[in-house]
Amino acid sequence: MDTKLQIIETSTPLFQHYGYKGVGVTEIIKACNISKGSFYHHFPDGKEELLIACLKSIDEKITTHITEIFNQYPTTKEAVRAMIDILVNDFEQEGRIVISTFTSIISEIGSLSESVRNACSDLYLKMQAIYSAKLEADGFSIESANSIALMMIASIEGAIMLCLTQNSSQPLKVTARELPKVLNNVM
Structure with missing residues (x-):
């Protein structure tokens, strides 16, 4: 491996x-x-440059993962459920949520650089676009789909953070139960 x-x-x-x-x-x-020396040969600007490369790496994994799930459900x-x-x-299996989150990384975003913030923002925008496209296919207007997609991201990412801090999957289970109800009320 390289x-x-x-x-x-x-x-x-x-x-x-x-x-x-x-x-x-x-x-x-x-x-x-x-x-x-090998580390700095590949990442001359240090750990922050590596972080951006890691964010770009998980960007593709996360968006591919979400897209695959969303394409499986009508x-x-x-799809959200x-x-x-x-x-x-x-x-529950691993005690952490690896493939679908970078929340633990960006929880420190306030003290990081603009380029790191932009890398994180790009991923959230891609996630929002996937959710929004599915909502539009469900019949929502573009404006409503974008707003609801943003709310979905906030709910899911917030639940992930609560799972990690509470060491319990309950916040995600509640979100899984309640988010579809919210979607029903909006339709």
């Missing part, structure tokens, strides 16, 4: 689990079994 890709693939779960501030270059170098309500069920299962 060293740069190895660094990204090894560092992504570290950032997801411990956050940006919780992982140092020393831990990354050790986990990758590389030298400091309505937004069914299925997606949240997968998140609940991941949390």
Whole structure:
């Protein structure tokens, strides 16, 4: 495997689990079994440059994952329920939610750079576009679909954060139960 890709693939779960501030270059170098020189050869601007590469890497995984789920179900309500069920299962099996979140990384966003904020924003906009397209297919206007999609992201990402802080899948289960009701009321 290419060293740069190895660094990204090894560092992504570290950032997801411990956050940006919780992982140092020393831990990354050790986990990758590389030298400091090799790290800085691939990421001359350091850990922040690596974080952006990791965000771009999970961007594709997350949007592909969500798209696949949404393409399997005829309505937004069914797709959201299925997606949240997968998140609940991941949390209950692994004690964390890896494939579908980068919330733990961006919870520190206030202290990070504009380029990191932009990378995170791009991913959220892609997620919103997937949700919005499904809502439009359900008959919502573009404006309503965009607003509801934003609310869906906030609900799901907030539930993920609560799962992690409470060490319980209950917030996602509640979101899975209540979000379809909200969608019913809007239709």
